[in-house]
Amino acid sequence: MGSRRFARTPSLPLFETGLPCVAPPLPPAQAGMPLGERRFLVLHGESLAAERPAVWALRFSPLVGIWREEGLVIETTGLPDPEPELLIRVRRAFAAAGAPARGLLGGAPAALAAMLRAGLRSQVLAPDQEAAALPRLPVTALALPEAMIPALHRLGLRDVAALEAQPRGPLARRFGQLIAEELAALRGRLVPFTPVRPPPRHLQSREYLSPLCTAPGLERAIGALIERLCAGLLESGEGVRALRLLAFRGDGSWQELRQGLGQASRAPAHLRRLMDRRIEELQPELGFEKMSLAAETTEALHARQSGLPGEEAEPEALSELLDRLEQRLTIWRLAPRASHWPERAVRRADAFAPVAETMAAPRPLRLLRRPVPVKATALLPDAPPLQLTLGRRVERVVSAEGPERLEPEWWRPPQERPPRDYYRVQLASGARWWVCRRGEAGPGAQWFVHGYLA
Template sequence: MRRRACQPPRLRLALHAATPGRPAAEGHGPQPESRILALHLPWLATEVLRVPGPVLAWRMEGNRRLVVAADSAAMGLGVRPGQALGDAHAAAPTVAAHPEAPETAAARLQELALWALRIAPLAAPDPPDGLLVNIAGTDALTGGEDRTMRRAVAGLARLGHAARAAVAGTASAAMALARCGVEGRVPAGMEAAALAELPLHALPLEAKTIIGLQRLGLHRIGDVLAQPRAPLARRFGAGLSLALDRATGAAPEPFRSIRPLPDRQAALDFEEPLITRTAIDHAVEHLLGRLCAGLAEEGRGLRRLVLRAHRTDGGVQEQAIGTGLASRDPGHLLRLLGPRLERLAPGFGFDRITLMAEDTEPLAAAQAGLGGEDAEAALAALLDRVLQRLPAWRLRPRESHWPERAVERVDPLAAVAPVGSWSARPRPLRLLRRPEQLEAMALLPDDPPVRIRWRGRWVAVRNAEGPERLEPEWWRDRPDRTVRDYYRVEMPDGRRLWVCRSGGPGSARWFLHGLLP
């Protein structure tokens, strides 16, 4: 009998209660040694063409058409990258030839990097045809590195991509092994021995460096590693030494993940993909409970929550919410996520959902009966719900005597420290978004106006005072900015205006900049 979608989903993996590989500085024990899974997609350039049968991709180089990629079937017929297109057609006339699509391949590689986040929280594309995943500390969750490699290769195969996998302690070593077809695991500290028999082009070296090394009789990585490093560095530059040290683990290698490492995450895999909103809501509610429980154990609350949903076709969708104050209330977070869940398009279903606390801060346990704290929390919860539908902010004073710079927008719950007033004279509570141009008549150059023309008619001024001269802020304004003279003007009907004269008396322009109370 088919199980109803609203029932709790069956789990294939244990929930990721904590992010693996968290640095020791955050209080989660020592950081494990680096273990990088490299996935090489040798046929990516032809797979993105979506053409059945033997196929090759070509591009123009000068006035020649050269083969840049060929699938396994085409290579079995004698087609090779670098071959002239005419020679390829002569050797294998049945192979379909298409112009290469580097933008399509690059976009697909980015999509696959997002897909790889289901393997571990840190993943990165390695152009033009590689993926890197930091799987340090994930053995307890995935069943070991061998199983992780098999699952990654099988998952890519379901998406229509052939892959080769290798695991090593450095990204350069793992990718070099995968691109050379040496699949498997390299024990920690054995990267130099594993790389010894590989050709020089397996490392990210410049072509002129490889040619120069080969002229010296050094054709393999092991040949270069056996040489004294100082003479090589003097002849070929520091790039060669850095590439060797990064590959062997002697120098650290940056890992630029496509998404930042969350402070904490919780994930569920489903044997039967989730399609209905009821099933998705149930899964998210379950994950929120576990995530918030873990945050409570650490004494932290989240400020930014990201939901990542993986579809069975490899697509990845993300929705994020923020909170004004740190929170770990599952009910409140679920209400905030509700409108975002409406935007999800499950297609054939989600087979994995992950919730990530990307920004957390300390949050002490709440004490009941404290009215001030309860009121602040209630206000924060209300603003969080409003911000999911409407923009909201508060104004904060800023130290500037230029009127439009005197305040700035900040978060509604941001602290506002008082600043000293730049002017003792009253100013409008609100300035016009776009000042209205006026015409004015004054008896003397710096006297207040006696008549103004506003909105098509001349009006006599009952009372006026000024000027209040404001000089440009030389440390942030352009040199040709003119001074301003402001006047407080009272109209016959009682309205009080804040008008401005921009420029000197001979070339002045008048504007209405605000309404006085």
């Protein structure tokens, strides 16, 4: 994919982050953690509630989503940077990309978004600070319909403390469930949001003090990410089926490459060969400041015992070859289809899909695109041919096998195709042809060469 940009501004130097660091993936148990132990950063700013700035924000965390069409929500749980430094770095990066934003870092995204609407300055909130600020929030800062606010004011309900002091039953009968749901979200119930990219189980990222601009530098950087990614896959007993590379520039643009595999793999050498061929698609411009490599799709992959030198090639060798060929060609394989007619008996299938074995009669590997008409001479009308004439060329048949009779398929009109008799014949010249007699044996029968046998 080409580069994308969410702000048409000149590239500015980003906030210096120190030595290159590796951002570890989110812990597997992250999704089941209590909300009180998870931390989020909510950003409000002009035109932030869109896919492009959300994807660019993946340089800070693997889990980023659009929050209620107001801004972005970024999960920061488990990130290595101290929270105050992370908040400063994120805001400076967005400002350098031409999209200044205000942000609050705390425990409940709904509460952080309400505080931003109320005008609270950017800061990191501890749990006790967040709990103390909630009762003072005005109802105008909540995610409620505008028509509901005057009715709440007429009842003297002007802040969260007044709303929480009211019995839930009367409020629900008059205003519905919106108020109860918003109060629950303010106190910690996580409001569902859709991540801009599903968070991967395995992710490796690295920031660079000197932006990457050259092909050798990109090759080394991607190779290092692949080594660490494969180490994590080996530890978890998995293999990758689809890789996703995100390369971020400092001006709010990025590039995204996806690489699929026919079978799950965690062999660093194989993955490096695949990605090295894609480096020429990257357009660094002023350089990539961060790169992330994710195992987008994984499968269980158990360890296998290697064979002795000189033994049959490993089963993965064919899959790796097809992966490399697929980068340059469109590859497919033949799969059987429920028909005896040669032109309908096979179909194109995915090169990696399992194909059922069949016990079909010996036939050519490939049929002629157009059967070639020939003249045949036989002792009897229904006997194998003794001589075939192709134009001015006369071929004597020394042996023949057949016939293989094909009747019209019952689900098709009988008049559509007459019956056929196929013969495997060997000529005096040594060639082997697959010839067909169409129609009933007799003067009106027609003969064709439908393919050449190996």
